[in-house]
Amino acid sequence: MRERNISCGPGAVRPLQEHFMDRQRKLMDCILPHLEHGTPFQDFINEGSCNFYGAPVAIIVTIDQAFSKSRLVDVGIAVGYMVLAAHNMGLGTCPIGLISAFDEEIREMLNISQEKDVVMGVAVGYPDPDSPINLASSDRAPLQEVVRFY
Ligand SMILES: Cc1cc2nc3c(=O)[nH]c(=O)nc-3n(C[C@H](O)[C@H](O)[C@H](O)COP(=O)(O)O)c2cc1C
Numbered sequence: 001m002r003e004r005n006i007s008c009g010p011g012a013v014r015p016l017q018e019h020f021m022d023r024q025r026k027l028m029d030c031i032l033p034h035l036e037h038g039t040p041f042q043d044f045i046n047e048g049s050c051n052f053y054g055a056p057v058a059i060i061v062t063i064d065q066a067f068s069k070s071r072l073v074d075v076g077i078a079v080g081y082m083v084l085a086a087h088n089m090g091l092g093t094c095p096i097g098l099i100s101a102f103d104e105e106i107r108e109m110l111n112i113s114q115e116k117d118v119v120m121g122v123a124v125g126y127p128d129p130d131s132p133i134n135l136a137s138s139d140r141a142p143l144q145e146v147v148r149f150y
Contacts, residue, residue: 027138034136049098055123060099060106062116075119082122092127095120 016024028041035044052058059082063075083093099106103118112118127134 023141030138031133031136034132046098049096050102052096052121052123053094055094055125057124058096059122059124060110060112061119061122062112063119065115065117072119079120079122086124090126091124094123096123 031044032041035041061075061079063071079095083095086093097120099121100118106112106118107114107116
């Protein structure tokens with residue numbers, strides 16, 4: 001289960017469609033040249049995600065099981081604003097969905113109630129301008145690729 005979560009992305013229930021895979025490949029292409037020689041991309045993501053890329057602060061986002069799954073939208077909105085607010089303060093962030101595959105371990109380590117689900121984490125810290133990986137920058141998909149106008 002964990003392996004599936006890690007290789008398909010947390011929560012993916014079937015292989016992703018080609019346009020999602022294409023986006024993933026483009027992200028890989030922009031990161032790979034900045035990785036230490038020979039580091040496999042997937043190892044970088046998996047290991048980096050599990051140690052919050054060495055960030056000094058890791059936020060664990062949970063939701064009480066009393067809420068319906070549709071309330072995860074609210075969690076996403078809250079995390080989105082949190083990330084923007086952090087950015088405004090000069091901080092860098094990386095949302096980490098992958099850690100939801102390790103919810104039991106996290107719950108035990110942090111003594112989180114069984115009534116809460118671990119949704120995701122967010123790594124927070126000041127970006128290191130001297131780190132080669134921070135030279136990697138993804139492009140933006142054109143609007144017409146991701147929005148359908150009626
Ligand atoms: C919901 C969500 C979950 C994410 N989970 C992970 C993760 O587990 N590991 C990781 O390295 N990055 C994760 N990311 C970060 C993305 O890989 C990416 O770095 C970030 O969204 C910025 O990418 P962009 O500048 O190409 O848009 C996640 C992002 C989002 C929005």
